[in-house]
Amino acid sequence: MSSSAEKCPIDHSAPSASSSSATADKCPVDHTQRSSWASILSRQSQDGHGAAEYPDTPLPPTNLPLDRETSSIPRPDGSKWVYPSQAQFYAAMARKNHNPQEVDMKVVVPIHNAVNERAWMEIMKWETGQGGEKCGGVKLVSFKGRPNDMSPRARWYSLLGFSPPFDRHDWVVDRCGTRMRYVIDFYSGHTGGPASTNLSFYLDVRPALDSWEGVRLRSERFLRQAFGRFWGQPSAQESAHSRS
Numbered sequence: 528m529s530s531s532a533e534k535c536p537i538d539h540s541a542p543s544a545s546s547s548s549a550t551a552d553k554c555p556v557d558h559t560q561r562s563s564w565a566s567i568l569s570r571q572s573q574d575g576h577g578a579a580e581y582p583d584t585p586l587p588p589t590n591l592p593l594d595r596e597t598s599s600i601p602r603p604d605g606s607k608w609v610y611p612s613q614a615q616f617y618a619a620m621a622r623k624n625h626n627p628q629e630v631d632m633k634v635v636v637p638i639h640n641a642v643n644e645r646a647w648m649e650i651m652k653w654e655t656g657q658g659g660e661k662c663g664g665v666k667l668v669s670f671k672g673r674p675n676d677m678s679p680r681a682r683w684y685s686l687l688g689f690s691p692p693f694d695r696h697d698w699v700v701d702r703c704g705t706r707m708r709y710v711i712d713f714y715s716g717h718t719g720g721p722a723s724t725n726l727s728f729y730l731d732v733r734p735a736l737d738s739w740e741g742v743r744l745r746s747e748r749f750l751r752q753a754f755g756r757f758w759g760q761p762s763a764q765e766s767a768h769s770r771s
Contacts, residue, residue, distance in 0.1 A: 588629045591617055596640055600647045603666045603701060610640045642728050646711050649732035650700060653709070653744055662703040670698045680731065681712045690714065697735070708735040 591614040600608045611619065613632035616639070620627035651665070659665040673695045677685070685691050692712040699708050714729040734741035 588614075588617070591629060591632060598640070598647075599644060601664060601666045603668055608667060610643070611636070638728075642713065642730070645728075646696070646698070646730055646732060649711075649730055650698065650709050653732070653734060653748075654700070654702060654707075657702060657744075659702040666701045668699045668701050668706065670696055672696055678710050678712055680710075680733075692731070705740060707740060708737060709733065710735050 591612070593612045593614050595612045595615075596610045598608045598610055602608055613636050616636050617627045617629065617632050647667070654665045674693075676695060677691060678695060681692050681695070692714050694713040696711040696713070697708055698711060699706055701707075710733060712731040714731065715727070734744045736742055736745065
């Protein structure tokens with residue numbers, strides 16, 4: 528990622544983990560509200576403040592940065608997806624009546640970007656060895672925020688007593704002409720430690736079971752995990768995949 532370490536409150540030093548941590552007292556995101564970041568990310572406005580295509584969007588403070596970070600996530604046309612600027616993020620949150628605070632943008636935007644980067648990393652774990660490298664790599668075709676549609680697995684976890692995810696995305700990728708939909712449930716929680724002051728994000732990323740390819744990938748991982756447990760040797764993917 529191109530953001531500097533001091534800007535990004537999420538620790539990327541442990542690539543085997545699929546959780547990201549930030550200090551709770553610095554995190555302006557209200558995780559009791561189920562909100563979609565994808566709808567904000569998808570706005571590729573020509574206006575620096577993100578208001579030209581949405582006349583009812585309040586203009587953000589003029590001193591908010593307009594610069595945008597380029598993600599590591601490839602688009603089908605060969606370019607990379609671009610994250611919103613702090614000004615665009617503020618405008619989008621204001622339009623949705625989320626009462627954004629100017630001082631929070633320098634923290635919430637890097638969190639948003641880092642969590643989306645983590646989601647792509649988790650998708651790439653599923654896609655490793657599936658042939659995408661033959662045509663230049665897997666591309667992200669589209670994504671959709673579905674914060675009000677709880678996935679069957681998230682609903683099952685809720686019945687078991689877990690807190691529901693604060694957001695859900697569906698990402699569609701292209702692997703050399705094969706389209707795959709991935710479901711991503713975003714969970715928030717607290718790590719251990721005194722008073723549980725560290726806020727963490729947990730991503731449950733897996734292929735949707737709406738295609739034979741999705742069923743194949745899920746079945747293969749299940750068998751690897753099952754046989755790994757039987758022989759006492761859990762796979763590397765199992766140890767790296769959170770809440771799988």
